[in-house]
Amino acid sequence: MxxxxxxxxxxxxxxxxxxxxxxxxxxxxxxxxxxxxxxxxxxxxxxxxxxxITIYGEDEDLKLIDVLANLAAVKGDVPDAKADAAVLKKLFLEVAPSHDQEKVYASDMKKIVTWYHLLKDLPLFTEEAPGAEVAADGGKVEEKTEKKVKATPKPSNAKAPSKTAQPAKKASMTSKKGV
Missing domain, CATH: 2.30.30.730 (SH3 type barrels.)
Known part of the structure; x- marks a missing residue:
């Protein structure tokens, strides 16, 4: 995602x-x-x-991306955001079982379900995040942060600096007045 x-x-x-x-x-x-x-x-x-964005969890916070992926994997239809709070709480016990039930309110659940319904039809919802690799068994491998730097050749019309060129002398900032 x-x-x-x-x-x-x-x-x-x-x-x-x-x-x-x-x-x-x-x-x-x-x-x-x-x-x-x-x-x-x-x-x-x-x-x-x-x-x-993260969601309060009992042990550690849950990433929103993981909760949205779990919503996509739900068997059956995901209820509308206007559904009853009890229905949303039951849904969240299924998709985010370790969320903190005291800190995650029904309004937060409605917002996440609304976001899910906005995102589910977009192509970015099914494409892989940039920088993430997929293992041979289909599992996600940790993201690579290493970037390879590719050397680019100098253009042929660029002039190489002369080895004999001397740096220009800096002008003195103090002025000499008659002594």
Missing amino acids: NLRGIVAVSGRPGLFKLVGQNKAGYVLEGLDAQKVKIVANISNTKLASLED
Whole structure:
């Protein structure tokens, strides 16, 4: 699942794709059918990348990406976000069994289910995250952080620096007045 560049904006419903950045803020495009473009002010708008969001767990926090993948693997239909809180709690016991039931509210569950329904039809939901390798048995291998640097040849019209060239002498910053 590739959620790179998908963000939630504080105070706005839905999810947005980060398109770019300018002096005024971040340029975002809505993932809904309207494809609204907005500029989120850098100084007073909070953006949360879906890759970085975690859910409270009993032992350790759960990554949102893992919970969304578990929602995709649910047998049967995932209920609508407007479903009863008891139905959502039962669903979350299935997809995130180690979530902290006291800290994860029904409103959080509704938001995650809403995000799932927005993302499930997009191609990025089924593609692999960039930098992730897949093992031969189909399991995910840890992401590689090592980057190979490829040497690029110099253009033929570039002039090589002369070995005999001397650096220019720096001018003195102090002025001499009559003594």
